[in-house]
Amino acid sequence: MKPPRSMADLWRSLGPRVLPFADAATTELPLSRLLRLSLFQVSVGIGLVLLNGTLNRVMIIELGIPATLVAGMAALPVLFAPMRALVGFKSDNHRSVLGWRRVPYIWIGTLIQFGGLAILPFALLVLSKGDEAPPFVGPAAAAMAFFMVGVGLHTAQTAGVALATDLAPEASRPRVVALLYVMLLVGMLVSSLTVGMLLEDFNPIRLIKIVQGAAAAVMILNLLALWKQEARGTGTPAPEEARPRFLDSYREFMRGGPAARLLVAVGLGAAGFNMQDILLEPYGGEILKLSVAGTTALTAVMAAGTLCGLFVAARWLQRGRDSNHLAALGALVGIGGFSGVIFSGPLDSLPLFLAGILCIGLGGGWFSVGTLTSSMALSTAGQSGLAIGAWGAVQATMVGLGVASGGFLRDLVSSAAVAGALGPGLNTSAIGYSFVYLLEVAFLFCTLVALGPLVRPGARAIHPTTQFGLAEFPT
16 A cells, blocks of 8 residues: 555545544535534533533522522523424525525524623622612523523524534435534533633623623634525525425424324433433532542543443444434433442442443433434425424423422432431432432333334334434534
């Protein structure tokens, strides 16, 4: 074999075999354009970190805002999640005078997210120290800011992933989707480290600068992502073409039973895998006596399991295996993972706890990829936005409800156990955690029941032509 003549030739020869996602590029969608398009996922990661991580801690510790009020604010974006199906449908059928379908929705979502982040730090300061303002001003302003950021995130992400699906040839969508999901993780990782470092010495002025700097970063990243991506004319239908109605399209998508059963499984599985979202780190610290650094590393273990699950799923689906079977295997692995977490406390076994977390991440990745691929295969031509939106609406709604109910149930059961209401053998706070984990196992068993008819021998294949669909991965 003739050696490469230059370093560029060497990278070019190694790319498809070694470099991650190098083979996602095609003639229609070169790697530079694909990477630029994926910047909208980085902006989504910035918003998610601020809403679900950094600002929650700042509001409770530095600003002294009651935790109940903080939890209510963080849950507000979930209220818009059911509208993702409508957003996806509208972007499928939008009639822009400029000839675009997806770009107007991505841009509107960007503007709404920018506006929410721009007013958010001032709203929080009024909420925490607004002695001269009427009592309702602070909570109302903070609620509006959180809701605006959530609406912007859901809108821009749904239309953005649909645009990536439109641009990518069908054969390359598996790698495109994987790249988009990894870019979301990169955005969350980089922004969490950056914001955490900048807020190490907290003061109100620095909070304003950081959050408004994040707003500017969201605007710039999405502008770069959208520049010359969607061709003009793709959103202008013929004058005589009738505009479809959302309910008609949704009924068509749900017709025949598999879609409804699949979305039920998505909801049950999303709740089953995510009720523990805010409990694993407290469980590790309170029950297994891990340090702060040790509990922080649990997120990395979970993410490692998820990424491993994504890459294994890619190979599984590219070989033509059933996506519903993959989702069912993910639920089974998740049941094993939660069982390991439950028994790690009584056995005081850190290795069992870590293995359980790894299995939860792995199973969650398989389940998400499998159900999303099946959902995309059920959509008709030109309706990818509706399929992505329906999957994202059910998934995001149940994740939000699962996280909120998980924390509530843990507090309720732990309080009853410590007070002795459950008997002398169940008088520890660990019972609250175990109750939630057992409930998640029950949800995952129900998920298997919902998926069963879709994977039984002789069931109609619902993805005869599609491969691994991570390029449509919305969250």
